[in-house]
Amino acid sequence: MTNxxxxxxxxxQMALRTFSRNRVALFCVLVLFLLYMGAIFADFLSPYRYDxxxxxxxxxxxxxxxxxxxxxxxxxxxxxxxxEYNEYHKRIYxxxxxxxxxxxxxxxxxxxxxxxxxxxxxxxxxxxxxxxxYLIGADSRGRDLWSxxxxxxxxxxSIGLIGVFISFTIGLLVGGISGYYGGRVDNILMRIAEMxxxxxxFYLLLALRAAVPPDFNSVQVYFxxxxxxxxIGWAGLARIIRGMCLSLREREFVMAAKSIGLSDFxxxxxxxxxxxxxxxxxxxxLSIPGYILGESALSLIGLGIQDPFAxxxxxxxxxxxxxxxxxxxxxxxxxxxxxxTVISFNVVGDALRDALDxxxxxxxxx
Amino acid sequence: xxxxxxxxxxxxxGMFLYVMKRLLISxxxxxxxxxxxxxxxxxxxxxxxxxxxxNPQMSEETIEYYQKLYQLDQPxxxxxxxxxxxxxxxxxxxxxxxxxxxxxIIGGRLFNTFILSLASFLLTWAVAIPLGIWAALNRNKxxxxxxxxxxxxxxxxxxxxxxxxxxxxxxxxxVLPLGxxxxxxxxxxxxxxxxxxxxRHMAIPAVALSVGSIAGxxxxxxxxxxxxxxxxxxxxxxxxxxxxxxxxxxxxxxNAVNPMITLLGYEFSGLLSGAALIEIICSWPGLGxxxxxxxxxxxxxxxxxxxxxxxxxxxIGNLLADIALAxxxxxxxxx
Amino acid sequence: MKNLLKIRDLTxxxxxxxxxxxxxxxxxxxxxxxxVGLVGGSGSGKTTTGYAILGLLDPALSVxxxxxxxxxxxxxxxxxxxxRKVRGGEIGMIFQEPLNxxxxxFSIGYQIDEMLQYHTDLGKNQREARxxxxxxxxxxxxxxxxxxxxxxxxxxxxxxxxMIAQAIAPNPDLIIADEPTSNLDVTHQARIIELFxxxxxxxxxxxxxxxxxxxxVGHLCDEVAVMCKGNIVExxxxxxxxxxxxxxxxxDLMGALKL
Numbered sequence: 001m002t003n004x005x006x007x008x009x010x011x012x013q014m015a016l017r018t019f020s021r022n023r024v025a026l027f028c029v030l031v032l033f034l035l036y037m038g039a040i041f042a043d044f045l046s047p048y049r050y051d052x053x054x055x056x057x058x059x060x061x062x063x064x065x066x067x068x069x070x071x072x073x074x075x076x077x078x079x080x081x082x083x084e085y086n087e088y089h090k091r092i093y094x095x096x097x098x099x100x101x102x103x104x105x106x107x108x109x110x111x112x113x114x115x116x117x118x119x120x121x122x123x124x125x126x127x128x129x130x131x132x133x134y135l136i137g138a139d140s141r142g143r144d145l146w147s148x149x150x151x152x153x154x155x156x157x158s159i160g161l162i163g164v165f166i167s168f169t170i171g172l173l174v175g176g177i178s179g180y181y182g183g184r185v186d187n188i189l190m191r192i193a194e195m196x197x198x199x200x201x202f203y204l205l206l207a208l209r210a211a212v213p214p215d216f217n218s219v220q221v222y223f224x225x226x227x228x229x230x231x232i233g234w235a236g237l238a239r240i241i242r243g244m245c246l247s248l249r250e251r252e253f254v255m256a257a258k259s260i261g262l263s264d265f266x267x268x269x270x271x272x273x274x275x276x277x278x279x280x281x282x283x284x285x286l287s288i289p290g291y292i293l294g295e296s297a298l299s300l301i302g303l304g305i306q307d308p309f310a311x312x313x314x315x316x317x318x319x320x321x322x323x324x325x326x327x328x329x330x331x332x333x334x335x336x337x338x339x340x341t342v343i344s345f346n347v348v349g350d351a352l353r354d355a356l357d358x359x360x361x362x363x364x365x366x
Numbered sequence: 367x368x369x370x371x372x373x374x375x376x377x378x379x380g381m382f383l384y385v386m387k388r389l390l391i392s393x394x395x396x397x398x399x400x401x402x403x404x405x406x407x408x409x410x411x412x413x414x415x416x417x418x419x420x421n422p423q424m425s426e427e428t429i430e431y432y433q434k435l436y437q438l439d440q441p442x443x444x445x446x447x448x449x450x451x452x453x454x455x456x457x458x459x460x461x462x463x464x465x466x467x468x469x470x471i472i473g474g475r476l477f478n479t480f481i482l483s484l485a486s487f488l489l490t491w492a493v494a495i496p497l498g499i500w501a502a503l504n505r506n507k508x509x510x511x512x513x514x515x516x517x518x519x520x521x522x523x524x525x526x527x528x529x530x531x532x533x534x535x536x537x538x539x540x541v542l543p544l545g546x547x548x549x550x551x552x553x554x555x556x557x558x559x560x561x562x563x564x565x566r567h568m569a570i571p572a573v574a575l576s577v578g579s580i581a582g583x584x585x586x587x588x589x590x591x592x593x594x595x596x597x598x599x600x601x602x603x604x605x606x607x608x609x610x611x612x613x614x615x616x617x618x619x620x621n622a623v624n625p626m627i628t629l630l631g632y633e634f635s636g637l638l639s640g641a642a643l644i645e646i647i648c649s650w651p652g653l654g655x656x657x658x659x660x661x662x663x664x665x666x667x668x669x670x671x672x673x674x675x676x677x678x679x680x681x682i683g684n685l686l687a688d689i690a691l692a693x694x695x696x697x698x699x700x701x
Numbered sequence: 702m703k704n705l706l707k708i709r710d711l712t713x714x715x716x717x718x719x720x721x722x723x724x725x726x727x728x729x730x731x732x733x734x735x736x737v738g739l740v741g742g743s744g745s746g747k748t749t750t751g752y753a754i755l756g757l758l759d760p761a762l763s764v765x766x767x768x769x770x771x772x773x774x775x776x777x778x779x780x781x782x783x784x785r786k787v788r789g790g791e792i793g794m795i796f797q798e799p800l801n802x803x804x805x806x807f808s809i810g811y812q813i814d815e816m817l818q819y820h821t822d823l824g825k826n827q828r829e830a831r832x833x834x835x836x837x838x839x840x841x842x843x844x845x846x847x848x849x850x851x852x853x854x855x856x857x858x859x860x861x862x863x864m865i866a867q868a869i870a871p872n873p874d875l876i877i878a879d880e881p882t883s884n885l886d887v888t889h890q891a892r893i894i895e896l897f898x899x900x901x902x903x904x905x906x907x908x909x910x911x912x913x914x915x916x917x918v919g920h921l922c923d924e925v926a927v928m929c930k931g932n933i934v935e936x937x938x939x940x941x942x943x944x945x946x947x948x949x950x951x952x953d954l955m956g957a958l959k960l
Contacts, residue, residue, distance in 0.1 A: 195398050202642045203657060203676040210661040210669055211406050293524055297643050300526065301658055319530050320647055322544045326537040335527035343522030598801035605755055605796075606816055606867075607789030620806050 018355040025351030028344040039153040043112035046147035047126030051308040054142035077102040101131030137330035152310035163291040166230040171237030179245025193235035285349030289342040399677040459667030479652030486575040498587025520581030529574035545649035571648040590622035634683035706731040711767035725931040738922035746931040790820040793868035797880040799860035803852035810848025820871035835866040858889035
C-alpha cells in the first residue's frame with residue numbers, strides 16, 4: 001500500500017479524531033491552554049507586578065477573601081493585615097477588621113506594557129492600596145506569589161517551547177540525514193547522538209552552565225539556558241526521526257521522487273520530513289517537560305533565572321530551607337504548577353502517541 | 367599453535383567475543399566524553415592557574431608542579447594528552463574551593479552518591495517489577511487502573527518537588543530526619559546503629575528519587591508482560607498442561623524482563639544524574655552536591671572530574687547491562 | 702474400535718453475542734489410533750473447534766452448548782486442575798508456527814524436559830535418555846547437540862519435528878495438530894506427513910489434523926470433516942471425500958486442489 005502525502009494527511013486526521021475522543025487528554029489540552037493564556041496575559045491577570053515588594057508583609061500567609069460580611073452576602077473583600085511579633089520573634093499576621101478593602105475589577109495597578117510597548121495600568125482584579133491581597137501568600141520580600149507564578153509561567157513555559165523547537169529542528173535535520181543516507185553517515189551521527197545522551201544530563205547541564213561567562217545579564221542567561229537544554233535534548237529526537245526515516249526511504253514515493261531527479265536534500269526536506277512531522281509531534285510533546293524541569297532545576301539552585309525575575313524554579317529555591325517549608329508551606333505552590341504542566345504535557349503526548357499508534361506501526365513496517 | 371587455540375576459544379565462546387566488542391566500543395566513547403569535557407574546560411575564561419596564583423597559601427612549587435603536570439605552556443593538543451594521561455593515573459587536578467587535590471574529596475562523595483543511587487535502584491526494581499506483573503495480570507480491573515493513575519502522577523511529579531513535600535511532612539511529624547547523612551551522635555553509635563542511622567537519612571531522598579523510576583518501570587513491565595502473555599508460546603505452555611504460576615513467573619516473566627535488562631544501565635546513569643538535585647535539597651553529601659559547589663565556585667578541575675566520573679559510571683552501567691542481556695537472551699549472543 | 706474423543710453439538714459463540722456462532726453444532730468422533738482431518742478455509746471454525754477441546758479458547762469466545770467426551774469425561778465440564786492434567790499428558794497440541802510456539806529463551810531440550818517433569822515420574826537421567834530417544838524418533842540429527850540449541854537456531858522443519866517430539870513426550874493418546882505444515886515448504890511437508898504416519902503406527906496415538914490443505918488430508922487421514930462457516934458440511938472417509946465430494950463447498954475445495 002503506497003502512502004502518498006495526501007493519504008497520510010487523512011490518516012493524521014483519523015488520529016486527531018481518535019485523540020479528540022479521549023476526554024482526559026482534551027481536559028489536559030484545556031489546562032495547557034489556560035496555562036499559556038495565563039502566561040501571555042500575566043500582567044493583566046495578576047494584581048501586582050512580579051517585583052512589587054512590601055517587606056512589611058514578608059511571608060504573609062494567603063489573605064482570605066470574604067464573601068460574607070457579618071453573615072450577609074456581600075461583594076468579595078479583604079481585611080487589612082496586621083503584623084505582630086510573638087515571643088519567639090516570629091511574625092504573626094492577623095486580620096485587621098477595621099479596614100475593609102473590596103476586590104475591584106479592572107482596576108488600575110502597577111504599570112506594564114501591553115504587547116511590549118503600550119503602557120497600561122489596567123489589571124483584571126485587585127484591591128486598592130494600602131490593602132494587599134495575597135491570593136496564595138507572599139514570599140520573603142512580600143511579593144505576591146500568585147502574580148509571580150503568573151509571570152514565572154512565562155519563563156518556564158516559553159523555555160519549553162523554544163527549547164524544544166530548536167532541538168526538534170536540529171533533531172529533524174540530523175535524524176533525517178542519518179536515516180536517509182544510512183551506512184557510515186548514519187553510524188557517525190548516531191554515535192555522536194549516543195554520546196550526548198550518554199553523559200548524565202544534570203552534570204552536563206551544570207558543566208555547560210559553568211562555561212557561560214559570569215557577566216551575562218538575565219536575558220542572555222535565559223537564552224544560554226535554552227541553548228544548553230537544546231544541546232542536551234536534540235539527540236533523543238534525532239534518534240526517533242532517524243528510525244522513521246530509515247523505514248520511510250524504502251517507500252515507493254521516495255523511489256518515485258528519486259526517479260524524477262530530485263536532489264537528496266529536496267527529497268529529505270520535502271517528502272520524508274513532512275511524514276515524520278506528524279508522527280513526531282508526540283515525541284515533541286513528551287520532551288517539553290524535560291526542558292521545563294531542566295530550567296526549574298537550574299533556577300532552583302541559583303544557576304538559572306535570577307531574582308527579581310520570576311520562574312517557577314527560582315521561586316522554589318526558597319523552599320530549599322526546611323524551616324521555611326514548615327512555617328510557610330505556600331511557597332511550595334509553584335511546584336504544583338510545574339507538576340500540573342508536566343502531567344498535562346505527558347497526558348497529551350501519550351494520548352497523541354496512542355492515537356498515532358496504528359500509523360506508527362504501519363510506517364515502521366516500510 | 368597458541369594463536370590457533372586463542373582463535374578457537376574466541377570463536378567458540380560467543381559471550382567473550384560479545385563482551386570484547388562492547389568494551390572496544392566503549393573506549394572511544396570515553397575518549398569522546400573526555401574530549402568534550404576538555405573543550406568545555408578550554409571555553410571557560412581564564413587560565414585555571416590564575417585562581418591558584420591568587421591564593422596566598424599556594425606555594426610557588428605547587429603552582430609550578432601543576433603547570434608541568436598539565437603542560438599548560440604547551441599547545442592545546444598536548445594539554446589534552448597530559449590531562450588524559452593524568453586521568454588514567456587517577457590524578458584529577460586541584461580543587462581551588464576545597465584547597466585539596468580533587469582525588470581527596472571525590473572518592474568519599476562518589477561513594478555517598480553511589481549508595482544513594484543503589485538504594486533507589488534496588489527500591490525501584492523491587493517495587494516496580496511485582497507491581498507491573500500484578501497490573502498486567504489484573505488488566506483493566508480497578509487495581510490496574512489505580513496503579514496506572516498513580517504511575518502517571520509519579521512520572522510527572524518532579525522528583526525534587528516530591529523531596530520538598532516529603533521534607534514538609536517530615537518536618538510536621540518528626541518521623542524522619544530532615545537532611546544530611548548522619549545524625550548528630552553518629553560517631554557514638556555501634557556499627558549496626560550507624561547503618562540504621564544512614565538508612566533513616568537516606569529514606570526521603572531515596573524514595574523521592576525512586577517514585578518516578580518506579581512509575582516508568584512499572585509501565586514498561588506491565589506492557590512487556592501483556593505483550594508476552596499474548597505470545598504463542600504462552601499458549602503452548604498452557605497446552606502443555608503447566609500450572610498457571612509456572613507459566614506466568616517462569617515462561618512469561620523471563621521474556622518480559624529481557625528487554626528491560628538494558629534499562630539497568632540507563633537507569634543507573636539516570637539515577638546518578640537525578641540524584642544530584644535531590645542530594646542538594648536533602649543535604650546529602652554526594653557527587654551531585656559536590657558538582658554544584660564546584661560549578662558555583664568555578665572550580666574547574668572538580669567540575670571536569672565529576673563529569674568524567676559520571677560518564678565513566680554510565681559506561682560501566684551500560685556494559686554490565688549489555689553483558690546481563692547477553693546472558694539472559696541467547697539470541698543476542700549468537701548473532 | 703473405540704471412540705477416543707466424542708464431540709457432540711459443540712457450539713462456540715462470541716461472548717454475549719449468541720447469534721455470532723463461530724462453531725455451530727459440530728459433531729464428530731476421533732477413533733483410537735485414528736487420524737481425523739478437520740478441513741476448511743479461514744473462518745470455518747476448525748481451529749476454534751480444536752482449541753475448544755483443551756479449553757484454550759480466546760477469552761472473547763465461549764462455549765454455549767455441547768459436550769466433548771474424552772475417555773468418559775466431559776472436558777467442557779472439567780475443573781481447572783482436571784483440564785490441566787489432560788493438557789499435554791493425555792492430549793497434546795502442535796501449533797502452526799513453531800518459532801513462535803517455542804519459548805525463545807529456553808533450549809529445546811529444556812522445554813521438552815519440562816513436559817516430562819510435569820507429566821511423568823522419571824528421574825533426571827531417565828528424562829535425558831527419553832529426550833534423546835524422542836529426538837531420534839522424530840528424525841532429528843545429532844540429538845545430543847540439539848538439546849542445547851535454542852529454537853531460533855533450528856530450521857523450520859527441524860523446529861516442527863522438535864515440537865512434535867515435545868508433544869509426544871508424555872505419551873498422550875491424542876495429538877491435535879493445528880496447521881502443522883502451513884509454514885513449511887513442500888519437501889518438509891512430506892516428511893512431516895511421514896512422521897505423523899510413523900507416530901500413529903508406532904505409538905498408537907490418534908491425531909486430529911486441522912488444516913486447509915485437502916491434499917495433505919488425502920495422504921494422511923482416515924476420516925475427514927469438512928467445515929464451512931462453523932458447520933460440518935460433509936463427513937466421511939478420506940477416499941470418499943477426495944474421490945466423490947458431495948457438498949458444493951467440498952467440491953470447490955477439491956477443484957482448487959486440482960488446479
